[in-house]
Amino acid sequence: MPFELPKGWAWARVCSLVSKLGSGSTPRGGQRVYVASGIPFIRSQNVYNDGLRLEDVAYIDEATNKSKSGSIVCGMDLLLNITGGSIGRCAMVPSDFPGANVNQHVMIIRLIEPSLCRFVHAFVTSSFTQALILGKQLGSGRGGLSAETFSTFLIPVPPLAEQRRIVDALGKYLALVDGIERDRAELDVLLAQLKSKVLDLAVRSELTERDQKDEPASELLARIREEKLAMVGRGELKSKDVKNDTVIFTGSDGLRYEKPADGKGGAKCIEGEIPFEIPEGWSWCRLLTPVALDPKNDADDETPASFLPMAAIEEGFRNQYHPEVRRWKEIKKGFTQFADGDVVFAKISPCFENGKYFIASCLENGVGAGTTELYVLRSPSKGLYSKYLFYFLASNYFTGDAKKTFMGSVGQQRIKKDYLERMLLPVPPLGEQRRIVERIEEVFNLLD
Numbered sequence: 001m002p003f004e005l006p007k008g009w010a011w012a013r014v015c016s017l018v019s020k021l022g023s024g025s026t027p028r029g030g031q032r033v034y035v036a037s038g039i040p041f042i043r044s045q046n047v048y049n050d051g052l053r054l055e056d057v058a059y060i061d062e063a064t065n066k067s068k069s070g071s072i073v074c075g076m077d078l079l080l081n082i083t084g085g086s087i088g089r090c091a092m093v094p095s096d097f098p099g100a101n102v103n104q105h106v107m108i109i110r111l112i113e114p115s116l117c118r119f120v121h122a123f124v125t126s127s128f129t130q131a132l133i134l135g136k137q138l139g140s141g142r143g144g145l146s147a148e149t150f151s152t153f154l155i156p157v158p159p160l161a162e163q164r165r166i167v168d169a170l171g172k173y174l175a176l177v178d179g180i181e182r183d184r185a186e187l188d189v190l191l192a193q194l195k196s197k198v199l200d201l202a203v204r205s206e207l208t209e210r211d212q213k214d215e216p217a218s219e220l221l222a223r224i225r226e227e228k229l230a231m232v233g234r235g236e237l238k239s240k241d242v243k244n245d246t247v248i249f250t251g252s253d254g255l256r257y258e259k260p261a262d263g264k265g266g267a268k269c270i271e272g273e274i275p276f277e278i279p280e281g282w283s284w285c286r287l288l289t290p291v292a293l294d295p296k297n298d299a300d301d302e303t304p305a306s307f308l309p310m311a312a313i314e315e316g317f318r319n320q321y322h323p324e325v326r327r328w329k330e331i332k333k334g335f336t337q338f339a340d341g342d343v344v345f346a347k348i349s350p351c352f353e354n355g356k357y358f359i360a361s362c363l364e365n366g367v368g369a370g371t372t373e374l375y376v377l378r379s380p381s382k383g384l385y386s387k388y389l390f391y392f393l394a395s396n397y398f399t400g401d402a403k404k405t406f407m408g409s410v411g412q413q414r415i416k417k418d419y420l421e422r423m424l425l426p427v428p429p430l431g432e433q434r435r436i437v438e439r440i441e442e443v444f445n446l447l448d
Helices: 062-067 114-125 127-136 147-151 160-203 217-233 386-394 396-405 417-422 430-447
Strands: 010-013 018-023 039-042 058-060 078-081 090-092 100-102 106-111 154-157 246-250 256-260 283-286 304-308 324-327 336-339 343-346 357-359 367-370 374-378 424-427
Touching: 018 147, 039 062, 078 114, 090 114, 100 106, 106 114, 114 127, 114 154, 114 160, 127 147, 160 386, 160 396, 160 430, 217 283, 217 424, 246 283, 336 374, 343 386, 357 386, 386 396, 386 430, 396 417
Parallel strands: 039 100, 304 367
Antiparallel strands: 010 154, 018 106, 039 058, 078 090, 078 106, 246 256, 283 424, 304 324, 336 367, 343 357, 343 374
């Protein structure tokens, strides 16, 4: 006995409560027997705990339905998914349902006493029974639950009047829970909008006061350029990581111009590209000028390192991830490499929009690798403040237009590299970058 029952209740096997327990089959000829209209042919994608969803239901003709008479659905039947990822979903068929048939992935549960239907549905969809179903399924891949196994499940049966009280209470409190969940969803949307607005204000210099003692951002960018060149000399970066670097400056006419950082080429006016004004002491640059895109690590083959599939990265710009540990030789090829301090974000939809971003830290031996659907930005050790870069990439200024550049088929769309190359980054002085991050996190904590 899994637990004690109140006085007046009794345990029963499912088999003692049913007049029918079994699944259907796919008609001979498969989809070729489907017709434009006729008898609904219910498959697992039509079965949900809150009822049947028939928007995309298939249909069979009357002759096929009669040939499958053993799996005809009646009103007040329970339909239970018994295979695949939706195993355990259970729908109650309305009493006035005109009739249907099911395939082999859906089990019909027909009770001897229809008045038990609502209570048995609550039993089947409970976490107690769902755990039993998952524990008893057989096979691999689309492992299934047999009617024979399900028939042996123990079900606690209350007196009929108490069943009605239980079902009424469930209806009341589950409706309350649904309302809370809807309110929470609306609040989450509002919080996301508020946080997006905070980030938008941050990158436009509207969250913090300027400090005249701060070193101008132009000097920071010049120092980053020197360090990147030194890293190329040491073999830590490749020459391609610096060849397209540029400098953006204000001309004597008050307009913004851009020229190659190596001095090999003339300046061109980019005033039309400037999205908004920034304060004195800040500078504009292309996003990839102060960073290296997708750099490589130097580690011994036997070094333990962190490994991150996409599923191990949390959504919502939470800067959280859950790595595995593998030897470097197992992951150094065919994956995206990163190291402590790098800013990493998903480039594929919908992971990009869902905020699968993180700043790498506490990696095994300081290095890691992961899914190829990541972009990695590495700033020199005395470069940009990584948290400022992280929040910039999470801002609507960066993410909003990125979606317009997606390439690839639906479900496999990615941000183009040239979007990163074109993106203009507003760079505050280093001290102000830190103050901006402090202010962002202060406001976020308040909102949370």
